[in-house]
Amino acid sequence: MRIVVDILIVISIFFAFAGVVGMLRMPDSFTRMQSSTNIATMGVLGVIIGGAVYAAFGLHEPEMVVKLLVLGVFYIITNPISGHAICRGAYKHGVRPKKEMKCDKYGEDMVEDK
């Protein structure tokens, strides 16, 4: 049981590490947002599932299991909403990618509307 919990948490730390490295290395705002999604999905799920296993079989506290699962569901529901809102807000505020994008259909259609 301890080994399973440790493996799940180490997977989570690996993905969180990859997300942090991506956020520090990526060239523009939007790709950095992609890396932050990496932190908020697998980085969270590993700890939540590992923690639920540990609380159920190591601590024998069902209340903590329920709270952990509610926390995980809450993260999974709310993260895409704020990510979507920040992405669109940044684009409308005038943040443009530094590196040349391959195609930018959104910008083209916004220019056509004006």
Place this chain on the structure above:
Amino acid sequence: MSELLFFAVCFIVLALCLMIRVILGPSVADRAVAADSIDILCDMALILFALHSGRSIFLDIALITAVLGFVGSTLVARYLEGRL
């Protein structure tokens, strides 16, 4: 299980690395996203500490922090869009 504390320290170190992005970040969106991620990483450390100490009150604190982080980043997004 004292390795839970070690994992929590790993998460805190990752969060401190993200402070570089908050300080450097050229635009507001970068800072908002990085601050949101710091919030999530600190929550993970809090969860691990709750598991280590066996007290479920820390899970309530983590839930409140998650709610506040979501509200804050959505508010920043509304402001950026100019609809606040």
Place this chain on the structure above:
Amino acid sequence: MKKASIPAVISTAVICYIFWLLISGGLVALCKGTPDVRNMIVGLVVSIFVGLFSAKFFIHENSFYLWNPARLVQLLIYCIFIFPVELFKANLDVALRALNPALPINPGIVKVPVDLKSEYGEAMLANSITLTPGTITMDIVEEDVPVEETVEPLEGESPEDAAAAVSVRTKKQTFYYIHWIDVATEDPKAAGDMIKGTLEKGVRRIFD
């Protein structure tokens, strides 16, 4: 803003009450056989009040849509089996991209058509795409696209008139603008197949 209907209030109150029971520990006490009656009554009153005031933000149509065992089972299958597989694959892909010294990214924004009937399905698919690392839905628009069909000209009607009559006909089509970290193709249909993958099929099974 329009007023909330009674079924919407009931739906929201039930969901709020479930969350109350989960967080306040009422459900665990109930399963142990020692229910905390006062806690549960307070939760019921509070969740009805919350439902009265906030139902109009959440539910606009078909309030009891998910209160159907078949759809709930489909939703559980989607959340437990279909979605995590896609999530794990995309996560591994983006993580390896970020850790690669050469940083092989190729970002761009593509426009993808989506065929879903209900608003809930569109919102759920957009959130699933955003939650998958590597793709972020930026906006959802509804546009008129011409329907491609050939019609035989009627009697006493020249072929040009028939063609004109056909080209006027349009239908509503929903488009997503998706920021993609590795643009493989700019063609809307092919990009849609690559991004949505099995997700759209799962969502359609729930919400159609």
